[in-house]
Each structure stands twice: as C-alpha cells, then as structure tokens.
Amino acid sequence: MEKRKLSMFRYIFIVVLLSASFAELQAQDWPQWRGPNRDGISKETGLNLDWTAKKPKLLWTFRDAGAGYSAPVIVGTTLYSQGAAGSKDFAFALDTRTGKLIWKQDLGPMFVMDRGNGPRGSVSVDGDKLYLVRGGGQIHCLSAADGKMIWQKDFRKDFGGNIMSGTDWGFSESPLVDGNLVICTPGGSQGSIAALDKNTGRVVWRSKGLTALGGYSSAIVAEIGGVRQYIQLTRQGVAGVAASDGKVLWTANVAGNNTAAIPTPVCRDNIVYVTSGYNAGC
Incomplete structure (x- = not known):
C-alpha cells in the first residue's frame, strides 16, 4: 500500500553544481524528451561528475509537481513539465534560478490508472509554444510564456486512434516538433503516425500505409540516404515514414510486442537501433 501511495506523487529536484556557472548551464537547452537532438546526449562541459568527492548543493525543491511520470525540460531559465492533482491534469513552468512557479495551466480531467495517475510523456518546447500529450490521448499546444491554450486535439475522438494494450496504461509519447509539423502517434486505421500543423x-x-495501434514510444527524425524520415516503434516493430507525406519507406518486424512497445528508437550513422521488453529483444 505504501508503494502504491508513493507512485501517485512525484517531486522535482533541480540541482545546480557549484563547479559550473549559470551561463555554462544555460549554454545548451534541453527542450524535449532526450535532449536537443532526441538522442540523450548533452554537450555541456565543466560539470562535476564525481559526486563522491564533492556533492552538489541543493538550491531548491518544488513539491507541487503532482502525480505522473513526465520528465522536465528546460529552455533558458524556465523549466516546463506536466502533472496531475485534484482530479485535473495540468502543465506548469518554473524559474530554474529560484524554483518559483511562473504559471500553471489546467488541461482537463486527470488520467486515472492503477499503476499511477497523471501524464506520462514530456513537454516539447519550440520557440514561443510548447506541445504535450496527456495519458488520456489528448495533445495540446500552449503558450510558453503563460500556459494559455492555443489548440488541442483528442487522439481517439479527432483521429480515430487507440492504444495498443488490452490494459490502457496511457499514451506516453513526447511529441516531436520538426519544422512546421508536430509528429505524434495516435495509432489506428487512419494511420499510426500523424503530422499536424504546429500552429493550428x-x-x-497520416501514415496510411502504417496502421498499427498507438504504442508508448516517441518518434525520432533522421535523414537516411538523403531522405528525411520519422522513425517509430510500434506493436509490429519499427518503421520509417517520409517526412514529406507519411509514406511508409521501410519496416522491420523486430522489437515489437503485443504488450507495450516503449523505448525510443536510436539512429546513428544510418543504422537504426530498437529494443523492447516482454521477450522481444533488440
């Protein structure tokens, strides 16, 4: 019971190392899931990596992030994330220098699930706008300055989408912003992947040649053989679709599974790497 209670709440802890100045920490933003290039690589330097020799000083703690699994992102001196509390999903922004709340925006009814309530994916920041997907399958575009709603869509109601699992663990995708497009994966017969106009x-x-149900992975963008494409892991395996029109370029029946396709693909030197649990392998 105690573990169940702990899973319902999370706290954000931001640690600034004394060995690096604020200017150095702001040299590279972390505006989306897995960083600037969605590859989990940070190019920051001068950080103290040996915490046994010199522990970093805790500057502040924010205790109102609510329930959920969303990882924070940072642009400049603003941290963005989403959470849930009081029967509502919400997004919020903090000042990274003080930990003070800049704004909080209610998004709708809280996604409720026995493995933990609230959102799963991270916010994606693009200029003066941010984009997020909630556990119930709603995608939102908000103003980065004040959190005001610009537009919202529903994966199931607007796009005919649905999640792959018999048990709905919640849409967990972190949307990908590429040029004027927002890439998301509602799943379903109209096309697994959807490219949306980021302003409206x-x-x-829609990727009409790829119609797997929505999974729990987040798409990446890559240019392979001179062709820009979006790569996503689905129930059936991994696939690449053309960035220009969503046409399926290739598929590989590897790393998919019937329970939950979760990890984000990795592309390096024109090779795509995917892995998945539930005995799927890589």
Missing part, C-alpha cells in the same frame, strides 16, 4: 493542429498527413 490541422492534420497535414
């Missing part, structure tokens, strides 16, 4: 939420294209 209008559907630009």
